[in-house]
Each structure stands twice: as structure tokens, then as C-alpha cells.
Amino acid sequence: MRTLIPMTEPAFIPEDYFSALAPSEIFGEDGLFEVDLGCGDGGFLLQMAAHYPERRFLGIERLLGRVRGVCSRAASRGLDNVKVCRVESRYFLEWLLRPGWISRLHYLFPDPWPKERHHKNRLIQDDFMPVLHRSLADGGEFLFKTDHEEYFLWVLDRAERSGLFRRGNWEEGDFFYPKTDFQLQWESMGKPTYFARFIKRQ
Numbered sequence: 001m002r003t004l005i006p007m008t009e010p011a012f013i014p015e016d017y018f019s020a021l022a023p024s025e026i027f028g029e030d031g032l033f034e035v036d037l038g039c040g041d042g043g044f045l046l047q048m049a050a051h052y053p054e055r056r057f058l059g060i061e062r063l064l065g066r067v068r069g070v071c072s073r074a075a076s077r078g079l080d081n082v083k084v085c086r087v088e089s090r091y092f093l094e095w096l097l098r099p100g101w102i103s104r105l106h107y108l109f110p111d112p113w114p115k116e117r118h119h120k121n122r123l124i125q126d127d128f129m130p131v132l133h134r135s136l137a138d139g140g141e142f143l144f145k146t147d148h149e150e151y152f153l154w155v156l157d158r159a160e161r162s163g164l165f166r167r168g169n170w171e172e173g174d175f176f177y178p179k180t181d182f183q184l185q186w187e188s189m190g191k192p193t194y195f196a197r198f199i200k201r202q
């Protein structure tokens, strides 16, 4: 029989998947927080949490093994400002969280679903833009990075025609923003990263 290893402390498991959560139910008290959607192995999330101990971070990831790995690394580094939830990204934003609590939402190097018949699998769609807008706090930001130029243009297009966001300035080095292992590896091959910052309009 397989032994189940219990999730370590930073794992956040909602008691009820059908009611919208307040931040206090995730972090113990209300207040804005940052989200890393599809946090993968947590390289970015954990560096951010260590760099900004006064902020709170939630990683969203659908693969159990990755969630366990991020949780155990967060625990071994003594990070008490980070939680990780195993859930599907859109479901989380649309149904599991009360609107208006995310100060910055990071969406880094998602699968670009390059084939046209798979574009429907992309998270960023016209009908996703109001979901994203609602989840952000006033003045909240959506930060996006990809290795895939066509997906990048797709996202710019959806953001612009939604009318819900304005493009913010973002130059490399403007603020602390660690590169993921994937980005470092990609750029070491001389390939470009595309990135954009969108600010919620009222």
C-alpha cells in the first residue's frame, strides 16, 4: 500500500470548494496578497516570499507533487508568509476567492498551447479578462512573462480590447523580480523573454 505523505504546513486546503474565501481564511488575517499562478517548482514564489517578508504570497498549482515540493521547501526555509493551494487557476480566481484582494498576480511561462486547435486551452481568453479584473484590488497588477511571442501578442490583444487594463512600464531591473530556472535556461540559449505589466483600470 502507498503511504501518503502529509502536506507540510504552508499547504492551504480549502474546507469548502464551493464558497468564496476571504484572505483571513487563507492567511489568518485579512489584507492584500500576491498570487503566483501555476507556480511550478516554486523558485520564483519562494524567492519573492524571502525578499518581501512583509508581503504575503499564494502559489496556485494543479500538480500535487509540485505543491508538496514547494511546501516542504517553504517550511525548511522558515517562510511564514507563503501558502500553496492545489487547485485549477481559473477556478480559483473565478469561484474560490472573494473579489478585490490580489495586489499583484504573476503568470510566468505558462504552456503557450501553440497549435491553433489548442488555443482554447489558454488561460487568457476574452472571457477571462473580467475574472482577472475582478480578482485584483484597486490599482492591482497583472504581470506576465512568456517565451512565446505569439502568446504574448495574444495576451496584449485580449488585455487591450477588454478595456479593463492599462499597460504599465516595466524594464528589466525596475524592481526585484527573480528569474525562474526556466527563464535562465531559455535566455542562456540566446532566446528572448516577452513580458508585460497590466494595471487594473477602475
Ligand SMILES: C[S@@+](CC[C@H](N)C(=O)[O-])C[C@H]1O[C@@H](n2cnc3c(N)ncnc32)[C@H](O)[C@@H]1O
Residues within 6 Å of the ligand: 037, 038, 039, 040, 041, 060, 061, 062, 063, 066, 087, 088, 089, 090, 107, 108, 109, 110, 111, 180, 181, 182
Ligand atoms: C511551464 S510551468 C511554469 C512554472 C513557473 N511559473 C515557472 O515560470 O517556472 C507551468 C506550471 O503551471 C501549472 N499549471 C498549468 N495549468 C494549470 C492550471 N490550469 N491550474 C493550475 N496550475 C496549472 C503546471 O502544472 C506547471 O507547474
